[in-house]
Structure formats: structure tokens, C-alpha cells
Amino acid sequence: MSEEIKHIIAALNPQGDAEWIDEFCAVFAARQNFLERDRKSQAYVDLLNQVPDGLHLKAEFDRDWIVVGHQDEVTSQQELAIQHALFGLRPWRKGPFKVIGVELDTEWLSYKKWNRLKGRIAPLKGRRILDIGSSCGYYLLRMVADQPALLIGLEPYQTFYFQFCLLQKLLNVPRCYTIPAKFEELPLMANCFDTLFHMGVLYHVRSPLDTLIQMRRTLRRGGELVLETLVIPGEETVSLTPVDRYAKMNNVFFLPTVSCLANWLERAGFTNVRCIDVTRTTSQEQRKTAWVQTESLADFLDPQDEMKTIEGYPAPRRAIMVAEVK
Numbered sequence: 001m002s003e004e005i006k007h008i009i010a011a012l013n014p015q016g017d018a019e020w021i022d023e024f025c026a027v028f029a030a031r032q033n034f035l036e037r038d039r040k041s042q043a044y045v046d047l048l049n050q051v052p053d054g055l056h057l058k059a060e061f062d063r064d065w066i067v068v069g070h071q072d073e074v075t076s077q078q079e080l081a082i083q084h085a086l087f088g089l090r091p092w093r094k095g096p097f098k099v100i101g102v103e104l105d106t107e108w109l110s111y112k113k114w115n116r117l118k119g120r121i122a123p124l125k126g127r128r129i130l131d132i133g134s135s136c137g138y139y140l141l142r143m144v145a146d147q148p149a150l151l152i153g154l155e156p157y158q159t160f161y162f163q164f165c166l167l168q169k170l171l172n173v174p175r176c177y178t179i180p181a182k183f184e185e186l187p188l189m190a191n192c193f194d195t196l197f198h199m200g201v202l203y204h205v206r207s208p209l210d211t212l213i214q215m216r217r218t219l220r221r222g223g224e225l226v227l228e229t230l231v232i233p234g235e236e237t238v239s240l241t242p243v244d245r246y247a248k249m250n251n252v253f254f255l256p257t258v259s260c261l262a263n264w265l266e267r268a269g270f271t272n273v274r275c276i277d278v279t280r281t282t283s284q285e286q287r288k289t290a291w292v293q294t295e296s297l298a299d300f301l302d303p304q305d306e307m308k309t310i311e312g313y314p315a316p317r318r319a320i321m322v323a324e325v326k
Contacts, residue, residue, distance in 0.1 A: 001025055001310040002032075004177055005148035011150045011175065012128065012192045017211050023187035031180045035158065039058045044162035047088045048169060050081045057100070057170045062145040064096075064111035066138065068170055071101040082170070085116050093291040094135040099170070107292040113199070113228065117320050120276045125316035126150045127194035130218065132183045133201035137176075144173055153178035154186075179288045184211065191220045199228035200318075212268035221324045225270060230255050231278065237263050242312065247309045247316060258319050270323035281316040305309045 005028055009021055035041040055078070057069030071079065084098055086092075089166060095106030124146035131140055134153025143151055155161045155178050164178040183198075184205075205211045232240050232255050239256040246252040256264065258275050265273045266279055281297060288296040297316070302308040307315050 002028070003118055008152060008176075008177055008179075012189065018113050018189075019191045020187040024189070026174050027181055027185050027187070028179060031156075035180060038158065041158045041162070044089065044158065044165075046285045047085045048162065048166055051166065051169055053169070054217045055170055056172050059141075059144075059171050059173075061141050061143075064099045064109075064115075065103075066095070066141050068097055068099040068167060074100055085166050089159060091159070091294055092136065092163065093160065093292070097138075097167075099167075104291055105289045106138075107289060107296055109284075111142075113318075113320075114139065114142055116277045116279065117226060117228075118142075121226055121322060122195065124195060128152075129197070130154070130216075131197040131199075133199065134164070134178055134197075135157060135160045135248055137167055137178060137196065139199070140164075140176055140178070141167070141171075141173070144176065149175065152175040154181055154183055156180060156182045156185075164313055170318070183214070188214065188217055190217050193223060193227065195219075195224050197226045198224070202227065202229040203246075203255055208251050208254055209264055209268055212264055212270070213273075214291040216269045216325055221323045221325055225265075225321075225323045225325075227261075227265070227321040227323070229261065229317055229321075231258055231261060232256070232314050233317070235259060242311070242313060245311055246313055247297075247311075248295070256315075257273065258321075261319060261321060263288065265321060265323045269325075271326045273323040275319055275321050277320040279318055281318060 005025060007015065057073055060067035073326050079100055083102060086099060086102060086104060090102055092106040094108050094110045095104055096109060097104040124143055127148050129143060129148050129149040131153045134140055134155045137153055140153050155164065155317045161178060161180040196215055198215060234257045235256060237260045239254045239260050241254060242252055258278060262273050283297055286297040299308055301315055302310055309315055
């Protein structure tokens with residue numbers, strides 16, 4: 001059992017007698033075994049190995065652009081190794097960051113979403129937090145400033161997982177981890193978390209009600225879910241299932257109205273369900289940069305009508321929902 005997993009289990013179940021422990025360890029071991037055999041992952045490991053251990057760079061987590069170290073904290077050779085790793089780990093979706101003076105201008109200006117929700121959720125101090133689909137860990141690192149007891153991210157995609165590994169190697173943030181797995185792969189970890197973030201993921205889920213029920217059971221009584229997902233306009237309790245693709249994504253299954261989403265949450269057993277924000281996604285928040293070598297929002301919209309996707313569906317808008325466990 002890795003030291004990382006030991007620390008996570010000790011934080012979630014100090015007695016070490018939870019039913020989920022063996023299966024949780026098996027999932028982690030299987031994912032690690034995959035990463036060790038995967039060529040892409042090993043290329044990322046080689047990049048990270050060029051960055052020295054023990055840097056413990058200074059950080060500023062409470063800024064829109066998270067500051068990770070300053071140029072005068074590293075040698076010129078270390079600086080080159082870090083820059084090489086940053087560039088080799090493109091595309092950087094979530095951020096932005098300033099890493100030893102390098103402006104890492106990510107595809108998403110994630111602070112816009114964070115600023116929309118941070119004052120409208122339960123205080124995070126002392127809480128055990130799970131962030132599903134945590135990407136490079138931008139939101140996890142923003143939460144560090146609030147002094148939570150434990151931060152765990154789930155990120156199955158190798159590029160984003162190793163982005164977190166790089167940032168954590170530079171920062172060595174205590175009690176902050178990312179597991180390279182999907183939420184649906186984990187055993188039921190009942191009553192383990194105080195706050196659960198699930199942002200930008202639900203529309204990729206084939207069975208959203210089942211996932212919402214599992215998330216509710218993962219939270220303790222009085223725990224809070226912060227859910228952000230794509231929605232469609234309208235007052236009816238209905239959901240859109242794209243015929244093929246939505247905004248060029250082939251893994252989008254359900255796009256509900258806000259009222260439909262609230263209904264899902266209530267049917268999954270959540271209480272005090274409320275929508276705290278609905279915002280249409282624009283190029284002020286999502287756009288192509290030097291750190292993203294793929295298409296971005298402008299490529300996904302109808303060039304003649306930005307209110308529609310290229311397939312003719314309503315253009316992306318995102319709702320933030322907050323709900324509690326009774």
C-alpha cells in the first residue's frame with residue numbers, strides 16, 4: 001500500500017475498519033499498474049523525473065492566477081526543467097497559474113466559476129472534500145486557502161492527472177491528493193465527505209440519477225454537494241439527449257433544464273436544492289491559448305449564430321446547483 005493511500009485511509013477512517021478499504025486499494029493499484037504500462041503516462045513520468053524533488057516553492061492560493069513559486073527560488077537548470085515539463089503536459093484546460101514567473105494561461109479562466117460560487121457554499125475550513133473530475137487541481141489548490149482537513153481529487157485522464165502531480169511536486173501541499181480514477185470505479189465510501197464538488201462532469205455520465213444517488217451516499221449527514229453542469233433553456237422538467245455530438249463532444253448524454261436538474265437531485269435524495277447561478281459560456285471564459293493545442297469554444301459554435309452549437313443545439317450554458325444531505 002502506497003504512503004499516499006495510507007494517508008487517505010487514515011484521514012477518512014482512522015480505525016481502519018471500513019468495508020470499502022480493500023476495494024479502494026485494489027482500484028488504486030489497478031490504476032497505478034495501468035499508468036506504469038502506458039507509454040503516454042511513462043513519457044509524463046520521465047518529464048516529472050527531470051524536475052528535482054524537495055523544492056517546496058512558495059505559493060499564493062487565494063489569487064485568481066494561482067502563484068506557484070518565484071524565479072529566484074530555482075536555479076536556471078531547474079527553471080528549464082520546470083518549463084519543459086509544463087510545455088510537455090499540454091493541453092492545460094483549468095487554471096490559470098503563474099509558475100516561477102511563467103504565465104500559464106489555460107483554456108478556461110476557472111477563477112470566474114470559482115468566484116461565482118465561493119461565497120455561496122458552506123465554509124470549507126476543517127471539511128473533508130472530494131472533487132470529482134478535478135483536472136490539474138486548480139480548484140483543489142484554491143480550496144487550500146480555506147484550510148480544509150482533507151482534499152481529494154479524482155481525475156482519470158493521464159494528462160490532467162500528471163499536471164496535478166507536477167504542481168504537487170513543486171508545492172508539496174499537505175493533505176491534498178489526486179487519485180487517477182473515475183468516481184464510478186470506486187466502492188461506496190459511505191459518509192466519508194463533508195463537501196463534494198462535481199463540476200463539468202455530469203453531462204458525460206450515462207446514468208446521472210445513479211451517480212447522484214452514489215454521491216449522496218458518499219456525503220455525511222449535513223454534507224453539501226456543489227454541482228455544475230451544462231443545461232438547456234426552458235421551464236419544463238425535460239432533458240435533451242443529443243443525437244450524435246454536442247459542441248463536437250461525442251460523450252454528452254443528458255442536458256437538462258434547471259428544473260429537471262433540481263428534480264434529479266431531489267429524486268436522488270438531496271434536500272434544500274437550489275440553483276445559485278446560470279451563466280452562458282463565452283470566449284471571455286473559455287478560449288484557445290498558447291497552452292492549448294486543440295480546438296476551443298469558438299470552434300464548437302455555429303459561425304453564423306453564437307447562440308447555437310455547430311450541430312444546431314442551444315449553445316453551452318452552465319448551472320451551479322447546491323444541495324444538502326439530510
